[in-house]
Amino acid sequence: MHSRYIPQQDPFSEGLYTFDIGQNDLAGEFYSRTEDQVIVSIPTILLEFENGLKKLYDQGARKFWIHNTGPLGCLPQNIALFGKDPSQLDELHCVAKHNRAAKLFNL
DSSP states (O other): OOGGGSOOOOHHHHOEEEEEOSHHHHHHHTTTSOHHHHHHHHHHHHHHHHHHHHHHHHTTOOEEEEEOOOOGGGSHHHHHHHOSSGGGBOTTSSBHHHHHHHHHHHO
16 A cells, blocks of 8 residues: 555654653662752752653653652662661651652652
């Protein structure tokens, strides 16, 4: 069949671009920074993400599914590393500072 009979669509603009953001960005920072330092870094993380989305949009992407981060303090890895002191845990026995940062990030 000749290509002039086949509708030409830009596959890039038809795609669905999914993003699961925040978990690695925030969790990784807790290894070398305080809770306050992690919280202060949130606007920079989001700005970088926004810039990336704008680049995709400028190239024709139109459909986005952005999933924010979950309760980081409840990840077994974070409980094992940062939850040894019971005073650092919340009522669900998750690391409170990680969950506070995740909630702020998701706002």
